[in-house]
Amino acid sequence: MSDRATDAGTDDTVTDGDAGTADTATGDDTIDVDPDALLRVEDLRTVFYTEREEIHAVDGVSFDVHEGETVGLVGESGSGKSVTARSILGLVDSPGAIEEGAIYYRGEDLTDDNWDAHRGDIAIVFQDPGGSLNPVYTVGNQIREALRIHQGLRGSEARERAVDLLEDVGIPDARRRVDEYPHQLSGGMQQRAVIAMALACDPDLLVCDEPTTALDVTIQAQILDLLGELQREENLAILFITHDMGVIEDATDRVNVIYAGEVVERGPTEDLFEDPAHPYTRALLQSIPGRTPPDEQLPTIEGEVPTPTGPATDCRFAPRCPAAFDACTTFHPRHQPIGAEGSDRTAACLLHDDTHDRTPADVYDGTDGFAVSGGLGGPNRSAGRDGTDDRDEAAGETPGSHESQTDGGERS
Amino acid sequence: MSDRASATDAEGDPTGSVGSRNTSGTTDDTDPFMSVRNLRTYYDERTVLSRDPPVKAVDGVSFDVYDGETLGLVGESGCGKTTLGRTLVGLESATGGTVEAEGTDVTNLSGNEQREWQRRVGMVFQDPEESLNDRQTVGESIREPLDAHDWPFLPVAVEGLPDATVSGKAVTAADSVGNGDSATNGETDGRTDITVRVDPADHEVSVREKLPLSRDDVEVSVDRDSATVSVTVEKSKREIRRDRVFDLLDRVGLNEEHYYRYPHQFSGGQRQRVGIARALALEPEFLVLDEPVSALDVSVQARIINLLEEIQDELGLTYLFIAHDLAVVRHIADRVAVMYLGSIAELGPAESVYTDPSHPYTLSLLSAIPGSGSPWSGERVQLRGTPPSPRDPPEGCPFATRCPAKIRPDDPDLDEETWRALDELRVVFRTRSRAEFSTLETIKGLVGAEVDPESVEEAVDDLLGDRNLPSDARETVDEAVDLAVHGNDDEAAALLRDAFGSRCDEEHPEAYQRGEGWQSRCLRHEAEYRDAPETIDTRERGDGF
Numbered sequence: 001m002s003d004r005a006t007d008a009g010t011d012d013t014v015t016d017g018d019a020g021t022a023d024t025a026t027g028d029d030t031i032d033v034d035p036d037a038l039l040r041v042e043d044l045r046t047v048f049y050t051e052r053e054e055i056h057a058v059d060g061v062s063f064d065v066h067e068g069e070t071v072g073l074v075g076e077s078g079s080g081k082s083v084t085a086r087s088i089l090g091l092v093d094s095p096g097a098i099e100e101g102a103i104y105y106r107g108e109d110l111t112d113d114n115w116d117a118h119r120g121d122i123a124i125v126f127q128d129p130g131g132s133l134n135p136v137y138t139v140g141n142q143i144r145e146a147l148r149i150h151q152g153l154r155g156s157e158a159r160e161r162a163v164d165l166l167e168d169v170g171i172p173d174a175r176r177r178v179d180e181y182p183h184q185l186s187g188g189m190q191q192r193a194v195i196a197m198a199l200a201c202d203p204d205l206l207v208c209d210e211p212t213t214a215l216d217v218t219i220q221a222q223i224l225d226l227l228g229e230l231q232r233e234e235n236l237a238i239l240f241i242t243h244d245m246g247v248i249e250d251a252t253d254r255v256n257v258i259y260a261g262e263v264v265e266r267g268p269t270e271d272l273f274e275d276p277a278h279p280y281t282r283a284l285l286q287s288i289p290g291r292t293p294p295d296e297q298l299p300t301i302e303g304e305v306p307t308p309t310g311p312a313t314d315c316r317f318a319p320r321c322p323a324a325f326d327a328c329t330t331f332h333p334r335h336q337p338i339g340a341e342g343s344d345r346t347a348a349c350l351l352h353d354d355t356h357d358r359t360p361a362d363v364y365d366g367t368d369g370f371a372v373s374g375g376l377g378g379p380n381r382s383a384g385r386d387g388t389d390d391r392d393e394a395a396g397e398t399p400g401s402h403e404s405q406t407d408g409g410e411r412s
Numbered sequence: 413m414s415d416r417a418s419a420t421d422a423e424g425d426p427t428g429s430v431g432s433r434n435t436s437g438t439t440d441d442t443d444p445f446m447s448v449r450n451l452r453t454y455y456d457e458r459t460v461l462s463r464d465p466p467v468k469a470v471d472g473v474s475f476d477v478y479d480g481e482t483l484g485l486v487g488e489s490g491c492g493k494t495t496l497g498r499t500l501v502g503l504e505s506a507t508g509g510t511v512e513a514e515g516t517d518v519t520n521l522s523g524n525e526q527r528e529w530q531r532r533v534g535m536v537f538q539d540p541e542e543s544l545n546d547r548q549t550v551g552e553s554i555r556e557p558l559d560a561h562d563w564p565f566l567p568v569a570v571e572g573l574p575d576a577t578v579s580g581k582a583v584t585a586a587d588s589v590g591n592g593d594s595a596t597n598g599e600t601d602g603r604t605d606i607t608v609r610v611d612p613a614d615h616e617v618s619v620r621e622k623l624p625l626s627r628d629d630v631e632v633s634v635d636r637d638s639a640t641v642s643v644t645v646e647k648s649k650r651e652i653r654r655d656r657v658f659d660l661l662d663r664v665g666l667n668e669e670h671y672y673r674y675p676h677q678f679s680g681g682q683r684q685r686v687g688i689a690r691a692l693a694l695e696p697e698f699l700v701l702d703e704p705v706s707a708l709d710v711s712v713q714a715r716i717i718n719l720l721e722e723i724q725d726e727l728g729l730t731y732l733f734i735a736h737d738l739a740v741v742r743h744i745a746d747r748v749a750v751m752y753l754g755s756i757a758e759l760g761p762a763e764s765v766y767t768d769p770s771h772p773y774t775l776s777l778l779s780a781i782p783g784s785g786s787p788w789s790g791e792r793v794q795l796r797g798t799p800p801s802p803r804d805p806p807e808g809c810p811f812a813t814r815c816p817a818k819i820r821p822d823d824p825d826l827d828e829e830t831w832r833a834l835d836e837l838r839v840v841f842r843t844r845s846r847a848e849f850s851t852l853e854t855i856k857g858l859v860g861a862e863v864d865p866e867s868v869e870e871a872v873d874d875l876l877g878d879r880n881l882p883s884d885a886r887e888t889v890d891e892a893v894d895l896a897v898h899g900n901d902d903e904a905a906a907l908l909r910d911a912f913g914s915r916c917d918e919e920h921p922e923a924y925q926r927g928e929g930w931q932s933r934c935l936r937h938e939a940e941y942r943d944a945p946e947t948i949d950t951r952e953r954g955d956g957f
Contacts, residue, residue: 076709077680167874172797173840174874175867176847184847186798187489216488216736218795221780225794243709246739246783273784287714290739290785294762297721298714298743304679305709 035107037064038237039088039122039205044101046080046087056308057083057096059261065205070231070238072252072269074245074284078305080261081241085209088239089124090115105205120150123198127210129190132197133182139166139193140178146200165196170226188219195226205237206230212247224251245288249273254344257281260316261308267338267345277338277347279323315350327356443514444476445698445730446500451509451519453492453499465803469495471754472509477698482724482731484745484762486738486777488799492754493734497700500732501533502526531561534691538703540683544675550686551657551671557693558653564623567603570641572610573634580643608641610634615641622695624655660689665719681712685719692723698730705740717744738777739785742766747929750774753799753810755920760930770932772817772944790945791952796832797839804846809935812916813839817936817947819914824885828951831912833875834889838908840871841892845901856899863899885911 033040046058058080065071075081086092088103090110103110105118126132134142143162147153153161159178166174169192171185182190191211198206208227212220224247230236240251248255249269256266257278265278276282285291286299303320315321318328327350335346336353350356451473456466469492477483485493498504499519500511506519518529537543544553557563569586570576578585586604605623609616615634619625629647634640658668664685675683684704691699701720705713721744724731735741741748742762749759750773758771766787769775776795779788786792795814806812813835820831856863872893881889888911895904909917915935924937936944 076711163870172836172874173843173867173871175870176844176864180847188798217738217780217782218488218777219798220782221792221794222796224782244782245710246781246785249783251782284710287710288739288785289714289717289737289743290781292743294743297718300714300718301711304681304712 033062033064034066035104036066037104038067038106039065039239040102040104041084041088042102042104044084044087044103045099046083046092046096047099048096050095053309056261056310056312058087059308059312060101061256061258061261061263062101063256063263063266065237065239067204067237068231068235069254070227070240070252072248072255073239073241073258074243074248074255075258076243076284076305078260078307079258080308081243081258082209084258085124085207085239085241088207089122091124120201121203122205122207123201123203124207124209125191125194125198125211127213129187129194129214130182132194133190135182138179138181139185139196143178143193143197143200146197150201162196162200165199166193168199168230169193169196170222171196188215188222191215191219191223192226195223195230199230199234203236205239207239207241209241210243211240213242213244220247227251245273245285246290257284260306262312262316262348263335264317264349265338265345265347266335267343271339271343271345275339277345277352278317278349279321279351280317281347315348323351325350331356442479445479445513446477447510447512448476448500449474449510449512451496451499451511452507453495453504454507455495456507467802468492468754468805469802470499471802471805473751473754473756474509475749475756475759477730477732479730480724480728481746482733482744484741484748485732485734485751486736486741486748487751488777489736490799490802491751492802493751494702496751497535497702497732497734501535501698501700502530503535527561531694532696533698533700534694534696535700535702536684536687536691536704538706540680540687540707541675543687544683546675549672549674550666550678551654551661553675553686554657554660554690554693555653557690558656561694562649563656563694564605564625564649564652566605566643566645568606568608568641568643569604570608570610573636573639573641575639576610577638577640578643579640580645582645582649583643606630606643608632608634608643610636610641622659624652624659656693657689660692663692663723664689665715679712680708681716684708684716688716688719688723692727695727696729698732700732700734702734703736704733706735706737713740720744738766738781742787750777753805754802755810755933757811757934758932760926760932764927764930770926770930770937770944771811771934772815772936772948773811774932775945775948776814776816790949793948793952796836800839800842801846804842806917808913808915808917808919809921809933815916816951817934817944818916819935819941821912821914824882826881826885830876830879830881833879834908834912837872837875837889837892838905838912840875841896841901841905841908844896845905853899862897865897868893868896888912 033042041064042062044058044061045056048055048057061080061084063071063073073081073084083092083096087098088110092098098111101111105114105121108114108118110118133139140159140162143165144153144158147158147161163174163178166178171177171189171192177185182193185193206227211227212223215223227238228251231238240248242248252269254267255269255272256263257272257280258264259280265272265276265281272281273285276285283299283301287301289298292298301320306316306319308316312332314330315324315328315333318324321328331350333348333350333353335348337343338345338347338352451470452468453470454466454468457464458466471492473496475483485496487493495504499506502518502521509519510517511519513529516525521529544550548556566583567586568578568583570578583606605620605625607618615632617627617630617632619627619630625645625647629645631644631646633642635642657671661667661670666682666685666689675686678686688704704720705716708716717740720731723729733741733744745762747760748762748765750757750765750771752773758765758769758774765774766778769778775788776793779786779790779793780795793816795816797814800806800810800813809815812818818831818835820826820828853863872889876889888907892904892907895901895907919935921933921935923931923933926932926937934944935941936947
């Protein structure tokens with residue numbers, strides 16, 4: 001963090017101040033975020049207060065997004081990825097609140113009540129397009145409203161722009177469609193209309209929260225293509241939130257894997273898919289059916305994503321982690337650099353932290369017990385990695401480790 | 413075999429099944445568990461006030477399902493896959509065609525026969541949240557089908573005492589003797605719950621293993637003179653059902669204490685386990701699994717898939733696995749059927765279909781799988797638009813409006829991009845012809861005034877503005893635009909179809925055999941054409957543009 005901070009010039013104070021906060025508050029967030037980034041989320045903590053407990057839905061999340069790039073946030077349901085999105089947009093309502101951390105947009109901390117000043121700069125596209133559109137107004141009305149609020153356009157000028165936007169997002173016969181109601185459009189067309197509405201704000205950052213999850217795979221491909229195109233044309237930055245590893249692989253440049261409110265691994269998408277460093281990432285990748293030969297049982301992850309109800313004092317994945325050792329239950333892992341120096345990859349796992357001794361019996365032999373065979377997504381992925389073959393072979397010798405997981409899985 | 417052939421005549425081609433067999437190799441040369449022939453399920457909502465044509469959700473589908481196999485059914489939403497599954501288990505009534513199981517058409521059953529069929533088949537629904545009653549405990553939910561069918565039937569078979577009469581409360585005679593719910597066509601002796609073997613000196617009683625009933629719960633006395641066997645079951649039906657639910661909970665990885673909990677106390681994966689237990693309650697032979705893992709996280713999904721596979725192996729079940737996630741289907745299915753707009757485009761062994769797709773739609777679907785899950789290595793095929801409305805399917809090949817390998821006429825000589833623009837223009841006209849016009853627009857059209865000319869011209873300009881059309885083609889387009897501007901969108905679409913259409917717009921392709929048990933409905937399988945993958949490869953790489 002320090003070397004970046006000195007480069008940053010005007011952002012010095014802000015960065016230092018925040019780093020200090022993070023360190024004193026929890027002492028465990030060491031992710032470097034680039035002070036020059038368009039969006040910088042630093043040690044974000046969003047807590048929901050219910051009658052029974054505090055839920056630390058987002059618990060010390062840090063990442064950054066640069067202009068013109070797509071950054072992924074991937075995790076299972078309950079991991080905190082959508083709350084992160086809502087926090088960035090300032091959409092967290094009671095009983096939830098952003099308790100700590102900062103969200104810098106172009107160096108300005110949004111959590112200092114600066115959301116209104118940047119309302120149009122960040123737009124969001126939600127999973128369910130039907131829910132984002134008002135059924136009693138035409139698509140055109142809704143886009144024109146956004147144009148009026150964010151760009152001050154009115155009348156025929158706004159109408160022309162709305163038609164243009166619908167054309168930009170690939171809606172055929174846009175001039176007629178602009179007068180149609182949401183129910184007259186198919187799901188894919190509705191999502192295009194929602195994207196058109198988001199673009200009406202002329203944003204620099206588009207937050208996409210599971211934008212293709214409700215859509216068919218063919219329509220999903222169309223929407224992903226459209227987002228890529230818009231990004232190239234408008235130099236849009238996109239924060240892409242999904243549970244779908246395949247979509248992440250296709251759509252993002254860099255990715256953050258989130259688990260129980262914390263980022264557990266981050267790095268360039270391709271590297272992370274090729275050689276996941278965190279056991280959770282690895283397990284997530286292996287659970288995808290396409291990566292296991294059809295005649296074999298799918299590798300599974302025991303248990304469920306826990307609900308973080310208090311500050312983290314250990315590794316939240318440890319109870320489900322086949323590679324866990326004693327220290328995992330007593331230390332909260334910090335992010336450690338992975339791979340070559342300056343590779344921009346980190347993982348919050350004690351396996352990559354040499355300061356913790358592992359008892360001989362627990363020494364991680366690289367097999368981690370998930371793999372039945374083929375290791376990390378099959379032979380084609382292992383090219384050019386050191387030690388992969390060892391791992392894959394060893395993994396092949398530990399079948400059956402998932403048996404008990406299947407049975408005991410979700411019992412509560 | 414003979415009835416299969418005759419059933420096939422109805423459609424005129426040997427569809428899908430002849431020669432195909434269970435790829436898991438458990439059955440050879442056996443009759444299929446179920447033969448579907450030219451099945452149609454329409455939703456007809458016509459009333460006095462509305463003249464909408466029926467929704468042709470399933471429109472002429474034929475295939476076989478073999479004992480013990482998993483047949484995958486994939487396709488986009490709205491293609492009719494769920495309706496097909498529901499029709500097979502009797503939740504929708506078929507508009508036409510047959511579904512034969514052991515020689516009986518099950519689309520037209522009533523009374524006891526219908527109940528028996530409903531017992532033999534089951535369905536697991538996509539959304540475990542919607543399919544369970546929130547106000548029932550999980551145990552009650554699973555027990556419901558048992559109560560509804562008054563399970564157990566406890567058929568008693570008597571051996572060694574000819575023409576024996578079985579008497580006793582709660583039991584029925586096995587079907588060689590008796591009647592009622594237990595009529596089973598004699599296809600499986602597993603349906604005999606209690607067997608009494610009578611020899612001159614004594615009698616021996618056995619109870620089917622999978623029942624939550626032990627030998628000690630049954631008391632049998634034999635009267636040899638009147639050839640009567642009286643059976644008393646000392647465990648109440650209520651207890652037997654409760655124990656059955658406990659067994660089912662255990663089978664799906666839950667336990668007894670879950671019996672008394674409510675669905676909202678369960679996670680999505682657990683709820684789907686409950687849905688599976690419920691479907692298994694009456695010991696069905698065939699399960700329709702309708703997107704059973706689509707609502708689940710990937711790690712939970714993997715566990716449910718493993719569970720389904722275990723149960724299938726253990727109980728010898730036959731599955732129809734419906735999903736839009738092609739990777740999941742590839743993992744679980746022996747054979748796969750690809751459905752588009754109410755009909756089956758391609759059907760074959762899963763590995764063949766996935767690694768070497770024949771139909772352009774299959775290929776497009778596979779290429780759309782994101783990430784490294786896609787088996788298609790070429791350029792991604794970007795399908796335009798959405799499937800046409802099943803109320804108004806195209807006259808020729810259902811896929812012709814979006815097909816990346818559509819056959820083009822020789823004249824005029826246009827590049828592929830222009831062909832597609834013309835196709836899209838036709839889709840625009842077709843869409844407009846179905847759209848609800850405002851009263852004013854309708855009147856304008858009737859009196860011959862221009863309707864919304866700007867939007868027509870803009871659509872044309874958008875699609876064809878920078879394309880070079882030969883002059884006669886341009887004239888045709890202008891003529892169509894003129895029709896559309898005067899409110900005759902239908903005629904405009906028809907004009908374009910006549911001028912620029914091909915065989916694909918005229919014929920619904922028959923099923924071409926691609927290999928053993930592998931067929932595909934695409935005209936490109938005819939020898940005179942280049943096949944679909946090659947065509948698409950060329951066109952998407954740009955040579956064709």
